[in-house]
Amino acid sequence: MGRLRGEVAITKMIIDALKPRELSIIELSKTLCSGRGVQSVEITVVEVDAKTETIKVTLRGNSIDYSEVAEIMSRNGAVIRSIDEVTVSRKGGEVLKVEE
Amino acid sequence: MDSDSIPLSYVLRRARYYISLLKAGEILRRYFIMNMFDGLLTSVGVVIGARISGALNPKVIVSTVLGASLAMGISGFAGAFMTERAERIREVKELERSLFTNLDNSVISEASRYVAFLAAIIDSLSPLLGSLIPSLPFFLSLMGLIGVPLAFLASLIIAGCLLLGLGFYLGKVCGESKLKYGAYMFLSGLAVAILVTLIGGAIKWGG
Incomplete structure (x- = not known):
């Protein structure tokens, strides 16, 4: 990474x-x-339960602050179960894509 | 943000959000109508009872209605706050079990606390207003602005109008005839008036 x-x-x-x-x-x-x-x-609702709903949240932006996203989710009573896909980019055009 | 500088529009928007989040509009409306109805009928009962017993004195009516309103207001606040708070805490705990998380700092807990407090305020203010508004003519009579017979008549007319208004509101809520619900409410007031008159009369003649 250096x-x-x-x-x-x-x-x-x-x-x-x-x-x-x-x-x-x-x-x-x-x-x-x-x-x-x-x-x-x-946001897409994937599964509906008696008291809860499983959702798929797709965020796009120029520089997403994950800790803020996690904070907003937790403040609203939503629990992050997993991060299924991440796309990161570096100034200069090179794109690194990570998929689970 | 300083609490003094929070604009009213923000507070109202937040309140509306909390109420819609917990779908508490229905229960708050129910508290308002039931307790306003209680207050109105109490006031009708006190005024008619005083008239039958021959104690139609503005000072007596005002102090009796004030005492009854305060008692209803305080009991309404304490009762609704404790009941709603307990119910909301139970709901949050059930939700925590389903989500496998702690919701202490979430908007859900915040909304629960807010709704319990709002329910208590509504539960205390609605009977208070329901009994105080119809007795306003007696306050005027106490100040010497109107006579006692006019205050008696005005008090019953105000109570009747408020009962009709409550009925109209109920009719609007359920989408049925406003007149029908207005009549139900008005007839309940009339039933109280007749019952108090009969009982008061029986006691008077018996004594």
Whole structure:
């Protein structure tokens, strides 16, 4: 990693999360979209349970701050189960993509 | 943000969000209608009872209604706060078990605390207003602005109008005839008036 110069930023993330059914995905997506470096948020309900819903959150942006995303999710009562996909990019054009 | 500088619009937006988050609108509406109804009927009972017993004195009515309103207000606040808080805590704990997480610092817990407090405020203010508003003419009578017979009539008319209004509101909520619900509410007030008159009369003649 020492040879890479410039800022490495997260530009896309796909998160698998569990949220209370009461929490609206409209409110959650709007709150997530107000986070630093986030430009668009897409939430899909994958599974519906009695009290909870499993959601897939896709975040896109120029420099997503994961700790802020985690904080927003936790504050809204949603639990991150896994990060299923991450795309990071470095200033200069080189793109590193990691998939689980 | 300093708590003094939080704008009212933000507080209202937050309140609306918390209520919609916990779907608490229904329970808050129920608390409001039931307790306002209690307050109105208490006021009708006190006023008619005083008239039948021959103690239609503004000072007596005002102090009786004030005492009853305060008692209803305080008991409403304490009762609703403790009940709602316990119910909301139970719901949050159930949710925590389903989510396998602690929700102490989440918006869900915040909304639960807020809704319990709001329910207590509504539960205390609605009977308070329900009994105080119809007795306003007696306050005016106490100040010497109107006569006692007019205060008696005005008090019953105000109570009747508020009962009709509550009924109309219920009709609007359920999407049925507003007039029908208004009539139900009004007839309940009338039933209280008749019962108090009969019981008061029986006691008076018996004594």
